[in-house]
Amino acid sequence: MARRPTIKDIARGAGVSESAVSFALNGRPGVSEDTRARVRRVAEELGWQPHHAARVLSGERCGAVGLVLARPAHTLGVESFFLQLVSGVQEVLSAGRTALLFQVVEDIDAECAVHRRWWAERRVDGVLVVDPRTRDPRPELLARLGLPAVLVGGTGEPVPADSPPPLSSVWADDARAMAGVLRHLHGLGHRRVTHIAGLPGLAHTARRITSLRAEARRLGLPEEHVRSVPTDYSDAEGAAATRRVLAEPDPPTALVYDNDVMAVAGSAVAAGLGIPVPGRLSIVAWDDSALCRVTHPRLTALVRDTAGFGRLAAEELLALLAGGPPRARESELPRLEPRESTAPPAAAY
Incomplete structure (x- = not known):
């Protein structure tokens, strides 16, 4: 050697x-x-x-930031969202010669353990925190450790200036985007809409569900006709949920999926059941991808710059590490791109 x-x-x-x-x-x-x-x-x-350990002992920054992903491992191989997010993060960090320490764990408790270990070993200068939970122990833990962090997909609520340590947030308005999806489907004539949702404990899943219900009430739609069905984001659970709701006596005429993989799986289930899309069933996917554009019919999808979202998160974390104030920064609103998978519902199902 x-x-x-x-x-x-x-x-x-x-x-x-x-x-x-x-x-x-x-x-x-x-x-x-x-x-x-x-x-x-x-x-x-x-x-x-410079020797990493020597730099750390001398009180210098270690030149790395961390990202822990607490998701079932089998759901990550087919979902493009995190690959695009990390590519945006890495683009900013590479330009600043900052390393990204990335780890996948099974649950939130394991993620908290990683944060504690990284802090004790002084492995990272700060962390990016993804998938905020409705009851999330991580902000309190990071505050107690004194580890700067950016919540990716936070609520957009103002961050207290005296927050110890600085906890910033980058977010997109999922609630407004979901309301826009339902208005689009309602405008086409759909009155029975089912949301094939992601993991129920995630804050953005809760926001989408709440927004869907509120917009349904505003439009005068019966509660039993507009609902959400939670899944783990995988194609297998997306397909299973689709099969269940389409087998009901009064099935939905439109389905909104929380990611592209489930939407493609749902489209395949409909085809297997002899239900034409969009003739008898309209489909909308959250977060556009190549999958949505090459599937036949091409899927109507919510479009946003996911890599840009990652760049924004990384920029905010580097700004915190440079002594900047904590803040909440809003990313672009996801934009609905109508394609061939949505149309007015058939007169009789």
Whole structure:
């Protein structure tokens, strides 16, 4: 194994003392600008990097942020949302030479344990927290640890200026987007709509369900005709839920899915049952993807820049680490893109 270059190697290559190398690399006075430039050039040629443990012990930032995902592992391989989100996060972090420490765990308790371990080991300078819960222990834990964090998909409520540590939030208005979906379907003539929802404990799932019910009341639709059915976001549960609701005596004429994978699975179930889309069933997918655009018929979907959402979250975390104030930043409102999977319902089902 090749030996890592040391400060002694740099001193020998630059023709200066080891203390001069330390002054030059740490930006401290005591050496001329010419010497500083020569030392840094030699360090770069040798491929020298500061020792992580030494930097941490000296009180410097470790140059990494963390992201823990508490989702069933089998639901991640087919869902594009997190891949796009992480690509946006990584784009910003790479530009700032900040590493992303990523881990997948089974549940929220395991995620809290990871945060505690990262804090104790000083592995990260801050964390991105995804999938806020309706009863979420993570903000209190992070405040107690003093670990800066950004809640990705928060409520948009103002963050207290004296929050210890700074907890920021980036969010999109899921409630307004869901209301817009129901208004679109209602305008087409649909009066029986079922929402094939995601995990029930997630805050954004609760917001969508609440918004759907409120908009249904505003439109004068009976409560039993507009409802939500929770799933785990997987294609298997999305298909099973679709099969159940379509087998009911008065099945829905429109289905709204909480992700693209379930919407595609639901479309396949309808085809297998001989129910034409959109002739007898309209389908809407949350978060557009290539799947929605290549499926036949192409699926009506809510479109947003998911990578841009990730970039916004990473920018906010870096701003916190630079000493900026905590704040809530709103991302773009998801926009409904009507395609071939939605149409007025048939006169008789």
